[in-house]
Ligand SMILES: NC(=O)c1ccc[n+]([C@@H]2O[C@H](COP(=O)([O-])OP(=O)(O)OC[C@H]3O[C@@H](n4cnc5c(N)ncnc54)[C@H](O)[C@@H]3O)[C@@H](O)[C@H]2O)c1
């Protein structure tokens with residue numbers, strides 16, 4: 003960033019930038035720059051004010067704490083101000099003294115002022131949250147406030163009451179009558195992760211980091227929201243004390259606070275002199291990633307209060323304490339590419355490739371973007387400057403885009419349509435944030451998972467194929483698809499086991515082990531052989547087609563009967579099967595549209611897999627398939643369900659329909675605009691071809707139903723039906739004729755013996771009578787479905 007060489011102007015610029023950042027951070031809980039950038043600005047201003055003392059103003063941010071809050075909360079005056087802490091950062095240098103010069107200077111100043119060698123310090127993790135002060139009167143929590151600008155905070159008592167870690171009443175007896183306890187409200191990492199996982203799944207705003215989460219939640223006007231966000235609290239100091247005493251040292255006070263019922267952070271202790279402080283810094287630094295919360299450093303506080311009083315304060319911080327900062331958990335860098343990573347189960351996770359940057363002591367060159375919605379919400383683009391965060395053992399993530407630094411001509415990112423590993427289509431379940439690769443069987447990224455699924459007990463049930471075995475099979479290249487399993491020999495197994503043992507450093511082979519290995523391999527071969535005798539539902543399930551669970555596999559098998567028909571039936575026809583929705587239909591269609599998948603299935607069948615339960619398709623399909631279904635899938639604009647139904651009654655095939663032409667359709671009752679659209683639709687060669695394919699698939703299904711099942715001569719034999727009101731799709735005579743053709747008796751009056759009444763529009767007294775007698779009443783659609791189910795014989799359906 004360019005800046006003025008005139009120190010006065012430069013100081014003003016810095017102040018403005020710092021004020022803005024302070025406001026965004028402390029008041030809006032929405033920081034726009036990283037902490038290190040903020041600290042760098044502050045240090046630059048400090049250096050400038052030291053070099054040019056005449057530039058220092060009393061209201062300079064170098065002398066003030068935080069920012070005065072403006073919000074819906076009442077103000078609370080802090081009788082004892084809540085201060086900030088001076089910071090010590092690691093510097094360039096070869097020796098410890100050089101690198102930790104700031105800590106050394108801090109310690110030396112205390113030694114000199116107090117004339118004491120190697121003073122004792124209370125040493126504590128520096129929790130990254132929000133400072134608060136809790137007031138207890140007669141042992142009861144009466145008020146809680148934020149730090150604000152140090153002198154005036156916000157009354158957030160109602161919200162603090164929802165934080166479980168804050169005692170509403172003190173334990174023990176020896177507490178002062180008035181006691182102010184100070185500490186940090188934080189969000190534990192697990193609560194933060196859980197909150198964000200939920201938010202990402204539901205397309206809600208995610209929290210940038212736990213500190214932000216804590217501050218934002220505490221300053222909510224609705225305590226119910228605060229409660230839902232699960233905040234925690236740790237005490238680290240005291241403020242006003244009246245009517246009682248406290249110990250002489252800070253470390254003993256922390257112990258007292260514990261006794262009174264306050265949580266005090268893990269890892270607090272005492273240390274002596276510079277060496278002791280550094281040892282503590284290193285020890286906590288090593289533990290940092292495994293702590294349950296974020297810390298941005300450690301704090302050293304001269305332990306005895308007498309010494310603290312002697313050291314005193316500068317304007318914004320005590321001289322007896324310092325925060326020794328760790329490398330920052332957030333850094334800025336630029337996005338060089340956005341790629342997607344396909345996980346073991348096919349989940350596609352967008353990933354930002356970053357210009358490598360040190361984050362919390364580790365070089366980070368990739369960060370997760372979680373899912374497509376998150377990328378859209380953040381609007382991350384290639385070329386953007388972003389803030390990345392790495393905390394604990396969680397994968398680094400992109401937290402924010404610094405949009406003001408966006409270069410020109412960037413493009414919004416979209417999830418690619420195909421898997422970068424196997425080129426299968428990426429699909430997403432409705433209402434789900436995750437996209438998945440649909441190439442389960444052939445996608446190398448999913449190989450191991452596909453094999454484990456294939457061999458599972460409820461699938462092909464091959465006993466003995468565990469994770470370690472699958473790892474070896476795939477890693478050593480013995481198996482690419484499940485079909486390869488059936489080609490393996492005894493020698494392959496023994497060889498593979500030897501290599502796996504070698505890789506894992508397992509014990510060398512003895513004669514006895516050799517025998518054990520042979521027995522193991524024989525058992526495995528037997529299990530693989532046995533799995534060849536399978537069933538259609540198991541086999542379909544084993545293929546790992548997206549959305550095909552065990553029960554869907556059974557449903558499919560019961561409708562279609564044969565694998566061949568599952569493989570060759572297109573989505574528009576599959577969609578008609580009850581309990582098979584669009585999603586499943588598309589998924590099956592997509593799966594078998596992949597040549598690779600077809601090859602694997604062929605190879606499995608060629609290896610000798612038998613589906614012992616294959617049968618004919620369900621005869622009930624006949625009533626469900628027809629021209630109406632085909633026209634439905636065409637989604638011709640203006641052609642409503644009623645017109646579709648009418649056409650399906652007049653014509654029995656696409657050809658008949660097309661040959662008749664639009665003018666006839668209009669005669670049949672189709673509005674002319676719809677007829678025109680349909681005509682245009684059918685004139686398009688591709689549309690026509692797709693429909694013809696679906697029609698052919700339907701015909702194949704119908705042909706596969708055995709004739710004997712068709713010959714229900716009189717399915718309505720013995721039933722009495724009454725017709726009333728006006729039917730839209732057929733005349734009353736027509737209806738009567740067709741019902742009678744199926745064996746029904748059509749009567750003119752309703753009695754207890756009536757099987758059902760078909761009521762059209764403006765049905766009159768017969769309907770009332772039926773209702774009175776409790777006779778079943780059908781609408782026209784149900785009648786048409788019944789007729790269609792029993793009528794569509796081969797002679798009608800050309
Ligand atoms: N990114 C931004 O835009 C932005 C803006 C303003 C401030 N900040 C960041 O906020 C911080 C400055 O704020 P600050 O004035 O609160 O200083 P600070 O956070 O560096 O230190 C003081 C605070 O440390 C906390 N603390 C945690 N553990 C403690 C312990 N064991 N004992 C005592 N105190 C403990 C308390 O809340 C205390 O108020 C810096 O880290 C700065 O980078 C960032």
Ligand SMILES: [Zn+2]
Nearest residue numbers: 421424439445
């Ligand atoms: Zn794939």
